[in-house]
Amino acid sequence: RNVLKTPLKQAATSQWVLTERQSDCQPLTTPPKPKETPPADPWTPTSNLKMLISAASPEIRSREQRKQLSNSSSEVLQAKHCLQEHLLSDEYEKSQPSRKEKSLGLLCHKFLARYPDYPSAGQKSYICLDEVTEELHVERRRIYDIVNVLESLHMVSRLARNRYVWHGRHNLPQTLQALKKVGEENKYIQQIQMIKKREYEHEFDADGERNEEMASSFGSSEQSEMSFVELPGVEFRAASVNGRKYKSLRVMSQKFVMLFLVSTPQIVSLEVAAKILIGEDQLEDLDKSKFKTKIRRLYDIANVLSSLKLIKKVHVTEERGRKPAFKWTGPEVLPNIQDTKLEATSTTCSPPISESTPSKEHCSKNLFPSKGKQNFTRHSSLIKLVKSIENDRRKIQSAPTSPVKISMYLLLSLFLSHIALLEIVFIYKIIWGLICSEEMPLKCALPSPEAVPKPEAPQQPLGACPAGHSSVSPVLLPHPHSGVSYAIYLHPSQAHTVTTYSPGFMLQPLPCANATGIKSNNLQVLNKISTEEGDNQIAVAEPTKSLAAEERPEMKSETPTQRCLKRSQALQENNLIKKRRSDEESLDISLTFIPSGYLIPLTHCTHGSKADCSNKEKAGMCSLQHPAYSSPITGVIPMTASELKTVNIPAFHITPLNIMVSPNSIAAAPVLSNSCLNSSNTSSAQNPSSSALNFMLQHIGLIPAGVQVPANPVLQHVPVSSQPENSSSGNTNVQEGKVSKNILHFGHGGLRGNTLVSSLQPSAPKEPQEPQTITENFFRTPGGPNSGSSLSSHSDGTERISQGTLYIPQRKLEVLED
DNA sequence: ATCTCCCGCCATATG
């Protein structure tokens, strides 16, 4: 048996006698390997790897070698290197098959070497598993491991049996953005802190006791159905692999990446990752074996990610000893790069047949390539916005003579004009989309509004507009929080509604001079756009239509599948949503509300009964919070240069949301003391609009989720809690005792050490540039705002990173890089 | 001893 399982080894091992006694091995055990690896062994996984690199780039090679020389840990590697000189490339392949040489990481390198990082639109490469397994001399099983992880990053996608398409890293930025966003929604930061905290508290305990706190903190023990985050255009083709389940490795991989993306510093220990990934599914017993299995998988994933140079192994050292961990070394994920991205990829996309290029444009157009009609997806935020608006409008219109309501309407409008510029942009897009679909269907092939200011952006061929889109308008919907774009499809009816309402605030002058003039830019752009498209817009800006729309089919919302960490919060929002849902329930479905903003290929939500894609039981909205407070209203907006730098986006896409405001500044500067708002006098009576108002404020991140803004903000200060949000998770519900209690447990100002604060800390040490090879630094954003760790090089070539103070003030952690 | 994680059995999914 053993003999059979290692044919490769035997064939390959030419000089190393396989005189091992494998005959007496039990069938179930791993075949004992030919003992020692002579120091003279010219072949090591590293050298093999370096070989690959060398082949690709001479300079990198020299670098590698130099590094090798200087690297004390490279010891014998030198000797080996010499020896390998006289070995032929073939022999390389067949050299000593040490365990290491069969590592998934190395295999992955080989695999990756076969395909270009950034394949041009033309050279669409397909992957045939049979070929790969043969050429790489590996078991099929191993390839699956690799491919699955690559799939999770949308670097490849499955076509059919044995067939995959290679996308390369084109999708990476988008994928990471999406993952980061989801990670934030999942409140991973909180979970991480919770785990660390518990660990800290119980490190001396005789373990055992399962604390309920954990359970509660992990909230909704509800199954977080393994949701795979997809990207438009890269969704699982062949409708196959979609089989819900069995995407475990993929999902796990994504979640693992999410942990990095939301962490500060971007270091995740395997232990924590495993616990979170386990706890997510079933917050059950920390089954030892299950834990071990999880760890194993994480190693597998980590190996692939390492090969991709997205992470690298480090060691976190604390009192208890050193634990394996990984550090993100991939690209920083910018909050709002969709347009930059768009522009960037549009070049690649230029070839008439954008078929293969997964650029934003492309995605937005082909999100639902096949059949259009009932395939609508939209981001929850927009849905909620629209609902809020409609709700209010309805109420307002029901009593048109009510001064209170009218003023509320005004107030709302003002708010909207002031706050939701981004939303306005959405609306513009909707209008545009509508125009596109109704007035000039062919126009959807033209660059979308975002692309307008970019003349260089090549125009899409008319043919690119799927016929099915005639009744649906593709709209790029940038999420205000993450910057991730989502394509939404609207029915003209929806667009009408929104559009009709928009004039109320869309053109509202914004008297408040606030931060950075960004807004005015936005406005200008908006106006400009409005003007440009004015004629068309008229067609849809019929006020009466909106009134009539009262009875029009309303969008049906899909309850989010995202579990909420805090039930209380979910509760609050549940009410909101349920209430709205109640009167929409039986109405025609024109939109599909994908929970938590996931972009799901419409094939999932077939025939309008999108109910399938998520359980409607859960209505908790978990994605309302934002790690940073932002407020275009507050006059004082502390903003660091770095934060501004991240906003290198076309003007009208620079939203106020990019402005970071410390919680304190918000509290200090009453949000509603704004001149704009002062202009409106409203009664203090609870107005139905307040819920919408609150919603919007929360949505936009002006106030924490739990906080309610009174209907009449002028008379009452916004009870913005001075309690800072807990990092990006920021879902603290100050109204819920239990939650508050949990939060307080952090003590020692640990809670204050959220991302926001840390990122604003002037003294936050920047991560010094390490003398590493280009390849290692390639994706590293110099001095990223996230680097909240201090680091120093050691003579042994390792880095030591003191971290953890932000989360666990009393705990000192060190990170040792290998 | 602990960390890593390869190997391949076998349950499932797919076609």
Added chain:
DNA sequence: CATATGGCGGGAGAT
């Protein structure tokens, strides 16, 4: 049904 996928965990190399 034959294959393709991939969950899973034993237990062996690496350190």
